[in-house]
Structures are given as C-alpha cells and as structure tokens.
Amino acid sequence: MSVTFDAGRALELARSTLQIEADAITALKNRISDNPHDPFAKAIGLLLGCSGRVVVSGIGKSGHIARKIAATLSSTGTPALFIHPAEAAHGDLGMVTEHDAFIAISNSGETAELMAIVPIIKRMGATLIAMTGKPDSALAQLANVHLDVGVVQEACPLNLAPTASTTATLAMGDALAVALLDARGFREEDFARSHPGGALGRRLLTHVRDVMRSGEAIPAVTADVSMSVALFEITRKGIAMTAVVDENFHAVGVFTDGDLRRLIEQVQDFTKLKIADVMHVPPRTIGPDQLAVDAVQMMEEFRINQLLVTDADGKLVGALHIHDLTRAKVI
Template identity: 70%
Template sequence: MSVTHEQIMLTSFDEASARRALALAGEALEIEADAIRKLHARLGRDDSVPRAVALMLACRGRVVVSGMGKSGHIARKIAATLASTGTPALFLHPAEAAHGDLGMVTAQDVLVAISYSGESSELAVVLPAVKRMGVPVIAMTGKPASRLAQVADVHLDVSVDKEACPLNLAPTTSTTVTLALGDALAVALLELRGFKPDDFARSHPGGALGRRLLTHVRDVMRSGAAVPQVAPDALLTDALLEISHKGMGMTAIVDADGRPVGVFTDGDLRRLIEKGQHFGQLRIRDVMHLEPRRIHPDRLAVDAVAVMEEFRINQMLVTGDDGKLVGALHIHDLTRAKVI
C-alpha cells in the first residue's frame, strides 16, 4: 500500500514537534512585537522623525527609497506605500544606481537609504554622488555610529536587541521594525497632506475602493434606446412589451416633456395578476407607481446602491438637472461594474 505525503508528514511531525513549532512561532512574534514597542518608546527622544517627515513633506520631486538585500525588499514596500498615499516615491536599486540608474534621481528629490549595518558598500558608492547633487539623505540604520548614519541629514534609529532568527543572523526583527517605521512615516505624511479617500481611490483605480469612489451613475447607467419608457396613455400591454424588449424588469412612464411621472415593474405586474385584473384596455397611467426613485447622473454609483438597498428596489431612473429622463440603472449594472 502506498504511503501519502500527508501520512509521512504526520508520522515525522508528532505532537511534540507541533508544540515546539507553536512555541517558536510565538517567541518570534513576541520578539518582533517587543522591538516595535521599543521603537515607539524612543520616537519622542529626539526630533529625527519630525525632521524626516518635514524633509519628505517639503520635497518637490520624489522620495527615492534605496537598500540592498532584505533592506531592498523593505525599501520597495516603503516606496510603494508612500506612492499610494500621496507622496510620490520610487525604489532605486543601489547596485544599478552605480551603473546608470542614478540618473533617475534629481536635485528636487529626497533619498531614504536603508541599511541595518549602515555600511552597505553599494549605498556607499552612491551617496557621494547624491550628496554632490544636494539631495537630502534620510538614513534608516540600526547603527548610529555607522558611515551612513553619519553622512545623513537625518538618521532614523531602527536598532533591535536581537533578531527573531534563533541564530540571530537572518534579518527578521530588524526588517519588521524598519517596515513599521516606514509605515508610520507614510501615515504621518498622509495626514499632513490632507490625503482623503477619493485621493486614495485615484491612486487605486483598479481596486474595489477606486471603483466605489470613482464610478459615477453616468458611467454604468443605460441610456438612449436602451431605456424602457412609454407615455402615460399607453396600453398596459404595450408597456409590458417595452419591459420585455428592454430587459430591465420595468419601464418608466414619461410625459410629453420627457419627465418621468411613474414607473411600472415586474413586481407591479405580479400584484395585478394576484388581484385578477383584466388587462384589455387598461392604461399604464392607471396602474403605474407614482413618484419613482431617481438619481442624478453625476452622483456616485455607490449612492445608487444605498438607495436601492434602503428601499429594496432593483431599478432606478436617472434624471438630469431639468428633471428629464436621461437613463436607467439596474442592480445588475452595478454588479457588473463591481461597485457592489
């Protein structure tokens, strides 16, 4: 009988091993959490953080974030967070910078250089050229006496007592603390810039928040010939044909000036059938629902969702400033646009 991979794993990974794994994981998390608490405690001991924020806030170019190895990965994330929260930023690979990419940096930029040891040889090559350009340098290191810390305009201390790695070698706690401080700087800048949810949406047009805050009713509504509508004097049977042809489960009833005076839905039809109503020569004005819900095309699509949910309806009419019908909206249109 063949032995599965899962059976082998369960055989070699006994209950004692599971307890040990949990203990090691918990210890690593506690070490990193303690390091962040200590970072928080020393924030107010000097003015390094306010000075760093002031430099980035006054930057007329971009915040260029650079680092090698694991510090490089953290630098990429910090640059991405800054860029998505209102502070133009980019990542610069220090090794590539020494071979041409330094041309990405301008005198209007600010450099955030990350190296826990503060002795990164790749950054050491780049720094003199950056300093000659007059670019302010913010260093994030764990060694205040390092070369990088000494040449920087502002030094941010990200020192830790020990790494979460049992060997105290792999960058774990130090990278977590550096990333946390990067997030803290981005949040401070976000607030000081007056960055709002709609600003965030413009930076994330492909995301759910972007769709919710950037999609307007006019972007998803049906218009022109796709909008079901009949005159008040139309026969109910003609209105039913309009409902069937346009596929919205309703029709607007519009007066001679193009303004909606009512609406008739599939639900209204079911209620008529339940009453045993004869359709023969029945006019739509006699059975339409008065004062239909409507919305302006410039309103956000999420506003339409809110109205539909509040009144438990699946369709809405869209009217312009003059009150005339310009479109119609179905809940399915909002679903397809991923607004909901």
Template identity: 60%
Template sequence: MTLPDTLPTDFDAPSLLQLARDVLDTEAEAIRQLAPRLGQSFVDACRLLLACHGRVVVLGMGKSGHIGSKIAATLASTGTPAFFVHPGEASHGDLGMITAQDVVLAMSNSGETSEILLILPIIRRLGVGLIAITGAPDSTLAAEADVHLDASVAREACPLGLAPTASTTATLALGDALAVALLQTRGFSREDFSRSHPGGKLGRRLLLHVGDVMVKGERMPTVSQDASVTQALLEITAKGLGMTAVVDAEGRAVGIFTDGDLRRVLEKTEQIRTLPITDVMTRGGVRIQSTVLAAEAAQLMQHSRINALLVEDADGRLVGALNMHTLLAAGVI
C-alpha cells in the same frame, strides 16, 4: 488541485496554527511599539519630504529593498513623486538618477549595509537630504542621516531570529505612516488619487461616473403613466434591467416598477394584467444624478436595499437607469 494524502510524520496542525498566531502577534507588537517612538524626527522627515522639489529616491538591499520598492510606490501614488533605486546598481551608474533636488530615503535594519554605505559619500556630496530608517540608532547610516527614524524591534517573528519578518513589517508600517502624513498635509484628494490609478478596479471606482455606465436612450426601459402592468412587463423583459421607469407626458419619472414590485403585487392578486401601472408602481423611486461617482451609486443601492436606480440630470429630467448588474459589468463592484 487536491491536497496530498501523505504528510510529513511531524506534521502537527495545532502547532502550525499556534506558530502562525505567534508570528502575527509578534509583528503586531512590533508595529505597536513604533507609535511611542514617533516624535520630532518623524516631523522633521515629513518637513524634509514636503520641501523636496525633486523626487524621493528610496534605497534598500535584500528584504529592505522589497519593502523600499513598495514604499516608493505608495509615496508616488499618494502625491509624493518617488522611485526605487537598487543600491548595488547605484554604484554602477544608477546614481546618475539622483539629482540635487531630490531626497534620499535609505532603509537598512542593521544600518551597516555595505552597498548603501559605499554610495553615502556621493549622496552627501550631491547635498541631497538623507532620511534613514534603521533598526539600529547607533549605526553608521543613522549617524550620517539628516533624519533618522527608529524602526527597531524586540525580536523577529522567525523562530530562528534570522529571517527579516517583524523588522520589515515595522519598516513598511513606518513608510505607510510617512505616506499618509504627507498625503493629508498636501490636501491630496480622491480626484488626485484617481489620476494616479486609472487602471483596474480601483481606477474604475474612482473615475467612472453614473453617466458613464448607465443605460440610456433606446436601451432605457420606460413606459407612460397610462400603461398597463402587461405593457410594463413587456418593457422590463425587452430591456433586461429588471425594472422600468414610469414617465409623464414630459418624460419626467413619476415612479419605478421593478421585479420586486411585481412579486409584491402577485402576493395580493393574480389579476394584474389590466391594472394601471400607476396603481402598483413605487412612486418617486430613489434617484441619482449622472455626475455622481458610480461607486456612490453602488453604496446608495446597498444602503437603500434596492437593485435599481433612476438617473436624472441637474434639472430633474430622466436620462438613464442602472442596476447592480450594470455596475458589476462595468467593474465598479
């Protein structure tokens, strides 16, 4: 798609950029103002959520509802079972989703959202804990809640002061603060996180190990330490990894020969075909075990500034090899 040739007569790029910067500054300030207000109420909210034997039921209307949906998803993915319920639907049957074992997290900037206030008596009758996030500490919802978290902002980022902008950003940040505090307190680990994210790139980074993605068996490039450079080059070309392991009679790696090694040798001499591979290989080479996360292999290669790794088992036996392309194809990077 090409940019339009004609623009409104009042189109002013510098003014647009300044407005955008003002929006970001306003929303950043709204978040900064939350920190000093955190106190016992935040601790009480965490205690109530940690003691919950059911699930966290998140309520919110309009823009608060969109933010609430995201907060519920963040809680659920970090060890606190949660789901979002639309307050309008709740009064038409969805209240049956809330049980006495749950905790309700209700958010409303005004604290007077009619759809939430309508179902408050039923929530209280169930005896569930109620946490409210509002921008109005003196509101009805704040007064009815067991715990109130103040997410008020000095002003919205919207020039009209109407569209929820800074207020929704502050609420989202406060929800993230709750989720992370609970995650840390529960001792939620990388392994726990991976079980909640089996799909997509994130899941692959957390679930795949080197042994899952490495090249092995007949596809793994290897030559004996008695081989010549010519034989090594044929093996590199045949296997397509840009490298070959050099192994001893017992199949243990004694070194690695890569495209980079070849370039360095050619800088010194062009008469390389009959050279023994042991004269030009990189002795040892960087190794990794097959049980390590594939994402850690990528970090190791980046840190060591190399493009290939030899993979060993716990006894030091060569079991595979991988390079950046292998990780890329597996969706790890």
C-alpha cells in the same frame, strides 16, 4: 543538513517570532515622542517640503523593504521610486536630483554599496534620511535625519537572519506613508486614481453614466398608455421595469415587476387600467454624474433593484438595474 519536524517546537517558535516582532514595533512606537523636533516629525517635514521625488534605496533584505516602502509612498500621494545602490553606482544615480529626498535603508548603517553613493547624494544637495539600527553608524551620522529602527534581537533563533529588523523598518516606512497621506489631505478618491484596476478604483471612479442603459435601451412609456402596452415595454427592454414619462420625457413615475406582482393580488382584469393609475410616484432617480456606488447605496436603502437616471431638469436620460452594477464589478 538533516530535516526533523517537531510540531510543538514549530508552534513555540511561531509564537516567539510574532512576539519578538511585536515587541520590536512597540519599541519603535515608544521612540517617537510628542516633541515637534522629534526625528520622525523632522523627516515628515523634509518629505513634505521635497519638490522632487522620494528615492528609497537598500540592498539585500533592506532592498526588498525599500521597494515596498517606495510602492506604499507612491500609492498614497508621495511620488517615490526604488533605486538599487549597486546599480546607482553604475549609472542609475542619474535618476536622483538635488530636488529629491533620498531614504537610505541599512540595518548596520555601514553597507558598502550605500556608503559608496551617499557622499554623492550629499554633494548634489538632495535631502538624506537614514533608517538604520545603529544611531552611531556612518550612514546615520551623514543623514539630515536618522530614524532609529534598531531591534533588541532578531526573531531568528540564531539571531542572524533579518526578521524583526526588517519588520520594524517596514513598519516605520508605513508610519511615514500614513503621516504623509494625512498631511497631504489624501482621500479615498485620490487612492482610487492610483488604483484604477482594483475594487476600490472601480467603486470610486465608476459613474452612473458609465454603466447605465441609454437611448433605445431605456424602457419608457407615456402616462396615458394601457397596462398591456406598459407590460410589453417591460418585457421588450428586459430590466423588469418601465419609466413613465410626460410629453417632454420627464420622469413622472415608474412601474416594476414587483408592482405588477402586488397588483395581481388585487386586480384580475388589467384591460381597463392605464399605467398612470398604478405607477409609483415619485420615482426613485439618480443623476448620471453621481458615482455608481451611490446607486448601490440607494438600492440598498430603498430595497429596490432599478433606478431611473435623470438630468438636472428631471429629463430621463438612462435606466439602471442592479445587474448592471454587478457586471461593472461595482458590487
């Protein structure tokens, strides 16, 4: 096989491929009607009514697409798994129960490995949803619901390699997942729980109490101390501020490095000043059970780098610096 490269030809094929696949997805959109008895709507109803899991199966390129659809369903509130049809015929079919919904994917609708297990799926009573490019195929005829993912042509110049057909099938899978997550009332918090290792998970699962400084690490002085004592506390605790508390450790004020810089412009001698004379009142506070992302939003809104953390009674329980949020990768 000789290798030749023609940049113009490559660019032409790239545009053609994208157009063919875009057209294939547009055709899918046009097949979904407003009729509540539309096959897509019926499939959603069956999947919502499934008391077990959704099992997605396919072989070859359809198998790769099936794996992705199962992963997308699982991460958006619909428990799902992938099963290889050949392995299913040799024992893995034991993972499927009568309570499950089985999504079988085959462009031809005649894939031997799938057709070998479909009769068993039907006999056990599981719901069968087929995604094929041939509405008159054996698989389509056996299914409780058939979703037509057929395409006019593949993007491959030879019209052989699965390209537009796999793109269309993947898009239909995404459409199912999105419709299901909306019907289930799936929220950002739910998504975060299934993605705890990702950025969204950190943003939506990390609370202020998880990242705040507590105990001896909290910079705090009483309102009657001198400026020099307050400045020493700021330096000692290292977060460029100190809380000011009353005798019951309720936060009554705050003094930051920024306040100090502004004060230097006005006052040269700090020896006679009490912290109560220059503290910022009332202090910006946040609760320990609030999300850390809420602290980020407060800091951005008020253009500050620190927050005091107080309980429901206003008692100081923690301190938070923007660097704490950065280290926790909330920002």
